Amino acid sequence: MGTQREASLDLPTLTPPTRPSVADQVFRLLQQRILTLELPPMTKMSESDISKRLGVSRQPVREAFKRLERLGFLVIRPQSGTIVSLISEEAILRARFIRTALETQTTRAACEVFDSDDIAALQDLIDQQATAADDNNAQLFHKLDEDFHRAICARSGHDYVWDLIHDHKAHMDRVRMLSLSSRSQKLALQEHVAILAAIASGDSEAAAAEMTRHLSRIETLIEQIKTQNHDWFVDTSA
Template identity: 35%
Template sequence: MNTQSSLLVEEDSTVFGPSHDPRIKRISASQQIHGALRDRIVSLEFVPGQGLSRTEIAAYYGVSQTPVRDAMLKLEEEGLLIIFPQSRTEVSKIDIDQARETQFLRLSLELEVTRCLASDKRKDRLATARKVLTMQEAALAAGDLGRFARLDKLFHGALCEAAGVQNLWRIINSHSGHIDRLRNLNLPNPGKTANILHYHNQILDKIEAGDTAAVEKTVREHLSGTLAAVDQIIARHPDYF
């Protein structure tokens, strides 16, 4: 499957639900539950400190408690759940130090990705990223912030796929729950979504222009926004930290 088609399958699954994904039958129930619960935690449907019942989740998804238990254990490894044996399970509070660490890794990766892409003269290298950006603009116009946020991740994933390092992106993304929750708390701020689209357009334009210095500056500015606002985010949502 080529880069564009693989990302569009992922976008279809992310936006419209797993039943539309032809690959869903290849993963276990535990993996499906893990993905569903992770999405609900990162989107803040399940808020930090909220208790989760294994029995209720199993009933909701129509599965036994075993895949729910396995999914929860993996989410605990990722730092998104806290499991108190024989007692309760809670959504973890947002860890700022962990968010900064993940952001450091992501910035390091994306600086190299965009530098490589700016040096690459293939005309079709940004086709998927352009398509995802168009979808993201449409999501904003429709007022769908949830879809906008999911497409935001797909945009950056498309750049990594274009550079041939999609596995590195997946590794970082699997540990990005804390920084992603911060971003989702920051997303409704006035002007934030328009600012994201501005930077995404600038990144693509500067890659196409082959301007490595300019694209590095743009990526640094773009990825610094959420952590720069962390004090204000904490002040608005003190119970989440």
């Protein structure tokens, strides 16, 4: 066997970024506007217009557009412009499958490791959700809903799972925002209460079942939302 030698590489010292890049900020802003439907499907967008409105060069906007296209939220046609994509039922169901597979496991893990402080933290989020639902504050409820799911991942010791879920679940978020009536918020709240109760009891099978039931409800909403907002969905009838 030959003598092993340590490779001699002339590499620069990298400085970790201390804040998000301009492209990251543009991406997050536009993605949020798309998910909350402030930029609804079929909205026309242009690099030049966005760059002027944000006071940035076109390069970070171009990068943000490409990221949003890869995730399925923009359709970029060089000859005819860029538009916000239609909502894809297929993408929603894929996202639901990924979330269910991952979150049932983090919920099982939570049953093994959660202590009284973890339970109290989730209960506090549920209490805040109850207030938001009473006020019919859909935007705040949606944020607190996300905080609840993220907290289960993080407090069970698997915070990296939320990073995997985050971009995929975005396709579910547009439908969620369309469906977050006062009644829907209160139903989601009841499901969160059931999930937390199962975790607190240490019953991993019940907790996983409650999480599966909660995430699967998106399937019953799709047809209802499609009927009310048909022009915003990909036409699969052909």
